[in-house]
Every structure is written in structure tokens, then in C-alpha cells.
Amino acid sequence: AQKITQTQPGMFVQEKEAVTLDCTYDTSDPSYGLFWYKQPSSGEMIFLIYQGSYDQQNATEGRYSLNFQKARKSANLVISASQLGDSAMYFCAMRAPGYNQGGKLIFGQGTELSVKP
């Protein structure tokens, strides 16, 4: 069965510094996708970045980058130049492989990031 683990319940970072949020995953399927979502205190889920298991390069989207280490089964999110608005809960998720899974997402427990001014 697929599983996502986020071992950091909470993290602090100083404004303008970079921060890495950890995510490890477990799957025996060679084809999978990994996602990061942000959930501010207002509650909505905002898509940040995607990494496919066959992608040769690490994904980047603006200030977000994904440090994808396939052999270690880790997909850490790096946020550069943190801003106060980055304070939120961050979820790592994996798309369950297989037609019968319908593309559902399996989420980790989340990491609450607080950016200090």
C-alpha cells in the first residue's frame, strides 16, 4: 500500500530565508506522481508543485522547488526567500497508481510552517 510520511509537525523559518519541508513516500509501483499542496488558515487547498516518477529533473515553480531523491523515496519541498504569506500547513501527497484507484491522492499528515518577521 502507498504511504506518505511527513515527520515535521511544525517548523519555523525567518523571513527571506529558505526552508525545506520533508516528505518520504512508500510505493512498489514504478509509476507515480507526487504533489505538494498549501493550506492557509482560511482552509482552502492550493496546488504548489508536481513531480512525476519518471521526470529527469527536479520540478520548480517560482519560489518552490522539489528535491526529488528517487532512491531514498523522498520528495522534499524547498521554499526559497520565505514570505509571511507562506505561513500555512503544507501537505505532501502521492497519486495512487492504477486505473481502479481513479487518481486519488494519498496525503501525509502535514507540516505547519510559521514564517517569522
Place this chain on the structure above:
Amino acid sequence: DSGVTQTPKHLITATGQRVTLRCSPRSGDLSVYWYQQSLDQGLQFLIQYYNGEERAKGNILERFSAQQFPDLHSELNLSSLELGDSALYFCASSLGTSGRNEQFFGPGTRLTVL
């Protein structure tokens, strides 16, 4: 704004009651997912529909049911409600179900069962 709409935003009801949560996916998206977010269980997948047909099922209770209509909007029905059903219920939609097809989430319906 993700383009996914959910109504109502908040719902307060009593144990034993039945409620219906409604979701309209983004224009063009054929796939609708329902997730439940609670403090103890985290974000859990409930059920998914693709173009009107049920495609995948998660840990959805028998008291819960869902459907997707011909216009692609979806409804999640929760019956015989219990205190433990209090949670934030998200609907998400996507164009496809594989690859980079990210799921766009609605604002959620916060259900409180008293």
C-alpha cells in the same frame, strides 16, 4: 479561486440527521473527488467519479453516498450523522486521473454535528 464551487460553506446539524453537500467542478473537468479532513484522521479520500461513473472508493462509510450528475456536478450525502462526522469536506476536480493532472480543490464545507 480554483474554479471549484462547494455549497454550503458551513453546516451545523444534529446527530441522526441527513445532509447533502454539493460540488460543481471546474469547467471541462470530468473527474470529481471527495475528501474528508479531520483532526484525528487527517485528509482522507472518500470517493471519486469520472464522467458520471464511480471510479474509486476509499474509506467511505456505508452511511455516506455520492453521485455525479449528467452536468458533472456531484453531491455527497451523509446520513445518520454522528459527532465523529464533524469535519471539513472537500471536493476536488481534475481533467484527467493520471500524470500531472493536478486536483483543484473547492473551498470545502465545514460540517459540525452537535
